[in-house]
Amino acid sequence: MSDNVCAPDRRIRQDRPYQQGQQGQQDQGTRERLLAAAAEVFAEHGQQSATVREICRRAGANVAAVNYHFGGKDKLYAAMLDHYMRTCQAAYPLDEGVTPASPPEERLRAFVRGLVLRMLGDAEDPVGQAHGKLVSLEFIDPTPAFDALLREHIAPVNDLLVDILHGLMGPAASDPHVLRTCLLAIFGHISFHYNGRAAIAHLYGRENLTPEVLERIADGVTRFTLGGIAAMSRPPGAPLAGQPADKKPRPA
Numbered sequence: 001m002s003d004n005v006c007a008p009d010r011r012i013r014q015d016r017p018y019q020q021g022q023q024g025q026q027d028q029g030t031r032e033r034l035l036a037a038a039a040e041v042f043a044e045h046g047q048q049s050a051t052v053r054e055i056c057r058r059a060g061a062n063v064a065a066v067n068y069h070f071g072g073k074d075k076l077y078a079a080m081l082d083h084y085m086r087t088c089q090a091a092y093p094l095d096e097g098v099t100p101a102s103p104p105e106e107r108l109r110a111f112v113r114g115l116v117l118r119m120l121g122d123a124e125d126p127v128g129q130a131h132g133k134l135v136s137l138e139f140i141d142p143t144p145a146f147d148a149l150l151r152e153h154i155a156p157v158n159d160l161l162v163d164i165l166h167g168l169m170g171p172a173a174s175d176p177h178v179l180r181t182c183l184l185a186i187f188g189h190i191s192f193h194y195n196g197r198a199a200i201a202h203l204y205g206r207e208n209l210t211p212e213v214l215e216r217i218a219d220g221v222t223r224f225t226l227g228g229i230a231a232m233s234r235p236p237g238a239p240l241a242g243q244p245a246d247k248k249p250r251p252a
Helices: 002-049 052-059 065-070 073-091 104-120 126-140 146-174 176-195 197-204 211-232
Strands: none
Touching: 002 052, 002 065, 002 073, 002 126, 052 065, 052 073, 065 073, 073 104, 073 126, 073 146, 104 146, 104 176, 104 211, 126 146, 126 176, 146 176, 146 211, 176 197, 176 211
8 A cells, every 4th residue: 555655655755856857848949949049139129219029029938038047138138149159159159279379370361260159150140140230339339238248258358369469479569559559459350340331242252151262361360460560569669571771761
């Protein structure tokens, strides 16, 4: 009699971890669908005009799912940006194949390649396009999510490049104006390949961003950057490469 009573309890205890595991997988799947749908809806309508109802409809989720998983639309937006940036960091590291002790030229090459792949590697994917658009918009018209985006993801990238430039330029990098010029030139060169792609296609022809093209872009940015760094490392007024030492630069 006691065995018959106890048997169902044992089955319940054995089934419960499985059921909990199933629930966890379902929750994770719903969360991932919400993040992907949110990127598309926010990119189409903007952070303010996007609706939770539309996000849940595209994700195939109950309208209460956003509150359950994220605590509201604004927190979903911030979580979507954070998830995207962490996914990019894992997929495209900025120090692949190098260490802090590697030659600074190799570190720069790895940094540029990683950043090019982060910005352009998923540019043909609709969800990747949506994410890229939203991050770009944060730089132009920040939302309350920008502070965390800057602190957690943008500032560490900037700090890494600052360290690389100090290794490349030596004392010249101690001049804040020189350092700022170099930082903005590198970030601007790479980002224009994304933000200016419509103009690039119109002026120079459209290219499919194949792995070969991405490697060529990264190599070109690296070579151009090294030349610019060499020029910026010279003392003010020093002749440019190929210019006679006794000939002063012509005024602009």
